[in-house]
Amino acid sequence: MTENAPRYDLVLAGGEVFDSATGASQVTDVAVTGDRIARIAPGLAADAREVVDCAGRYVLPGLVEGHTHIFAEVSKVGAPPDEAHLHRGVVAACDAGTVGASTFAAFERYVAAPAKLRLVNFLNVSVLGLIDFRFGELMNPDTLVPEDALAVAAANPHRVRGFKIRLSEDVVGHNWRPLLKRSLELSADAGLPLMIHIGETPEPLPAVLEMLRPGDVVAHCYTGKPYGILADGTVLPEVYAARERGVLFESAHGKSNLSFKVAEPAIAQGFYPDVITSDTSARNWRGPVFDLVTSMAKLRALGMTMEQIVPRVTSAPARLTGLDAEGYGSLVEGGPAHVTVLADADEAVLPDAAGNQITAPRLEPEVVLLAGERVPTVPWRGLPTDQAGAAGRAS
Numbered sequence: 600m601t602e603n604a605p606r607y608d609l610v611l612a613g614g615e616v617f618d619s620a621t622g623a624s625q626v627t628d629v630a631v632t633g634d635r636i637a638r639i640a641p642g643l644a645a646d647a648r649e650v651v652d653c654a655g656r657y658v659l660p661g662l663v664e665g666h667t668h669i670f671a672e673v674s675k676v677g678a679p680p681d682e683a684h685l686h687r688g689v690v691a692a693c694d695a696g697t698v699g700a701s702t703f704a705a706f707e708r709y710v711a712a713p714a715k716l717r718l719v720n721f722l723n724v725s726v727l728g729l730i731d732f733r734f735g736e737l738m739n740p741d742t743l744v745p746e747d748a749l750a751v752a753a754a755n756p757h758r759v760r761g762f763k764i765r766l767s768e769d770v771v772g773h774n775w776r777p778l779l780k781r782s783l784e785l786s787a788d789a790g791l792p793l794m795i796h797i798g799e800t801p802e803p804l805p806a807v808l809e810m811l812r813p814g815d816v817v818a819h820c821y822t823g824k825p826y827g828i829l830a831d832g833t834v835l836p837e838v839y840a841a842r843e844r845g846v847l848f849e850s851a852h853g854k855s856n857l858s859f860k861v862a863e864p865a866i867a868q869g870f871y872p873d874v875i876t877s878d879t880s881a882r883n884w885r886g887p888v889f890d891l892v893t894s895m896a897k898l899r900a901l902g903m904t905m906e907q908i909v910p911r912v913t914s915a916p917a918r919l920t921g922l923d924a925e926g927y928g929s930l931v932e933g934g935p936a937h938v939t940v941l942a943d944a945d946e947a948v949l950p951d952a953a954g955n956q957i958t959a960p961r962l963e964p965e966v967v968l969l970a971g972e973r974v975p976t977v978p979w980r981g982l983p984t985d986q987a988g989a990a991g992r993a994s
């Protein structure tokens with residue numbers, strides 16, 4: 600190396616750089632060399648081969664999506680890994696129950712292993728997985744085969760990080776209690792968390808919550824469907840009690856499980872998701888969900904700050920999925936150079952999943968680094984504000 604050779608391959612200069620543990624931010628530079636974060640400090644641009652001006656931008660660890668659906672061509676809900684995730688700022692994602700023990704081998708071979716972004720999953724307790732949402736995967740309770748789920752989890756620790764049960768009445772019928780009990784037992788046997796999809800459960804939420812243990816995850820905490828977290832507009836005391844015991848709540852927007860009329864009062868009462876997730880799928884990635892950054896923009900519009908949002912799309916989902924051990928979800932010197940730079944975009948009409956809309960500024964990924972490599976971004980799939988209403992109809 601000559602005396603004048605730049606020390607860094609790339610410097611993201613002058614952005615608002617977030618600490619993913621605390622959500623605190625400072626305006627500084629982030630230098631990348633090879634696949635690592637070389638340095639975080641002001642004044643690094645002079646020593647860079649390439650400089651990207653990030654003034655006025657948010658510089659985050661690469662986003663980690665804690666709940667999505669990626670298994671196209673086998674499952675009707677599988678969304679594309681790159682176009683709907685990586686190219687929209689997500690560098691690691693957890694497939695939440697699209698895959699069951701009987702379809703896992705195909706998921707591993709055709710989807711997860713070849714994917715550019717890091718994929719893990721919560722294995723559906725039904726061997727069928729979520730192949731077709733029209734036919735509940737546990738309507739035949741015999742499809743819950745603990746030995747099969749445990750065998751797949753044991754053989755694939757790099758991939759399986761938990762289990763998933765959908766507890767809606769159209770999935771479990773009136774069998775929810777024994778099915779949940781068996782799912783809790785098998786996840787305890789594996790030493791992994793259980794994710795529980797709520798919204799139209801056969802009984803009110805407290806009956807479900809009282810069965811859950813620390814580390815289990817309630818998906819769709821802001822669902823507008825019956826038996827959610829609110830009663831008369833107030834977050835149920837049983838919900839706070841479950842959180843105090845260590846039960847986690849994630850937002851999992853999805854095609855039908857984010858209602859602004861639930862999220863807004865819950866946020867006003869200080870009840871935030873432990874993990875902010877989009878529940879992106881083939882049914883919603885062209886709206887009403889679009890992607891994780893749009894889910895972030897919606898919760899920001901409802902009152903959460905970036906300081907509150909950032910840990911919930913980086914360090915928290917990385918911890919939940921064990922991906923923190925591989926350096927995902929944090930932005931530190933010496934760590935992997937997974938970075939997502941977001942910009943405030945123009946206002947747009949943003950729909951929820953219950954027929955409501957807000958007009959609010961979106962967030963747009965401008966730079967995405969995966970292990971130091973710049974990956975392309977794709978434009979938002981919604982419509983500008985001057986075509987108001989169209990975005991809602993697209994859902």
Ligand SMILES: [Zn+2]
Pocket residue numbers: 666667668695851853878
């Ligand atoms: Zn889902």
